[in-house]
Amino acid sequence: MANNWIDRNPFSNYKAKVREVERVYLSEEEIQNIINKDFKTDRLSLVRDIFLFSCFTSLAYIDVKNLTKSHISLGIDGEKWIFTHRQKTETASKIPILPITQMIIDKYENHPECCNQNKLLPILSNQKMNAYLKEIAGVCEIEKELTFHIARHTFATTVTLTNGVPIESVSKMLGHKNLRTTQHYAKVLDKKVSEDMMISRNKMLNSNNDKIIKKAN
Template sequence: MRINKQLSVLFLPEKSKIDANGDAPIIARITVQGIRREISLSIKINPDQWDQSTENVNLALVANKKKGMEVYQKVENTLNDLVSLYKMLTRGQQLVTAELLKSKYLGLVLPDLFRTETSAPRTLCQTLNYKYSKLVALVKAGERSASTLKRWKVTKKKIRSFLDFTMKKKDIPLMEVAPSHPHEMLHFFLVHQKICKNTAMKYLKNTKELLSIAVLKGWVEKNPWSEFTSTYKQPKRNVLNLFQLITIYKKKLIGRLEHVRDVFLFACFTGYAFNEIQGLSKEMVFTGIDGKRWIRIDRQKTGSEECLPLLPIAAEILDKYKNDSYCIENNKLLPVKSYSNYNGYLKEVGDLCDISFELSTHVARHTFAVTVCLENGIPIETISKMLGHKNIRTTQIYAQVSNANIALNMGRLAKQLFSENGKLTVKLYSEIIKAA
């Protein structure tokens, strides 16, 4: 039962410890500011004789009335003692935790040394630091990518900005996190930080994950954001058509822009992300079962090795840089350096080639999925594997159904169903008649 906003006490038989006589020990589960501790009452009862609505024994169901009254009185006395002790501790302006209340009730002295972070009320930023430290360890072990760690570092910054701006605080206890906060946080991101809604939703999703961690660790009883759902609007995916790809391929460019253009085209014909291209070395190239060059890489996201046969343009680009001094010195297949410089120069390449949208590694991957693969009949399952996706639904987002793909598929259908003069083929017509 809830005593006040901070304290609740629940009495129940511990059914997992039923003895040979069918009796179970009764425990008092005390919760202070979301943190639970349990106290044994050193008395047992048959669970069938327990009334959970009153959190006490149902005397009408107990044959041994003396034993029934003993249990009943023990529960009542324990409740009164716990409530009185809690009030006494709070009057002394002491920070009351579930561990402290339990220890005082049992007559124990709780030394300062024992007051660890688990017995004191946890805060939002402490939980954030806990999550971040776990991620750091996973990145060092090679189980998570550095980009994931970077995203959580940004999340830390955004959460602290929200607390500072909205509440004028550096941190808040987990018990003060309210169901209204995700809506307030979204408003802060959209209005004051000018963040797009999809990006803001990712920060909210991460914050909700922190609160779920707090529940699992027993730092709070329930997630105050449990009813909040992050919603995303699928952005328009810019994809180069075949004509634009050829234009970029044939464009005469100066040295630095030529290097960037070549790296971008390599991504368009392999589907590799920037960090994957940056990590390519000579050891990753091998001769495949078809006698042609393949590349073998380890996907961090899927944790598996992926092999990809090189299309002629991709192979041509590798040949172009096999004697490049930077590539030789750094054991790289391509002259990929700074990501920021790459994006800046890529914008120039797009402008010079009259591309109406900004070029990026994402555009390259989308182009590989749609223009290079999907529109040329490659099954989406194969595309998904080549892109290193864990889930085919992710690939379906990339693989938009373009007009070119519709035209291609309908053209194949027309050839299959109709003759050149527009008549249904005799074979198909005969099969329809038979089926009828």
């Protein structure tokens, strides 16, 4: 049409269908199980730590891999923040460093790979990370298919939105260009709210039924 080779758009009546993808994330209990687990091998301990780092920073695998010590600076509140850009979208991510995140950074500060290659963390290949995460899921009795990207979903849901962090702040830390992208996580939480309220509703119903039965007797 731009070159006047055709006079009408053959796709004018075509409408693409969007398929909703279910985002898997870890619950607070599952995160705690991974934190508390005492792994017998260094490789699993390392993968666990890197995965938790992502859970509490929202950073994807490639963004964690690209981190150096220079990405850490003091934020507007005088506390340490991570200042980086997402490789996927090239958008800025500014993330406050939580205590557990700082503990992981401190743990590997003097690791040979970090010292020699100017890395913040000694991360393995994505393939190895995901392979070992499946092993970690088995040891921790987590039935979900654990992959590195689940850490990012966990940050958006369990770590932030569930704890009352405004969706605008979550979106900025995730490095989303559009708030609609972040709102998908809020939809997941709406489902969780519905399930929780159903439990509460059933408890209230049973309680009221007991009172009615007692009055009848």
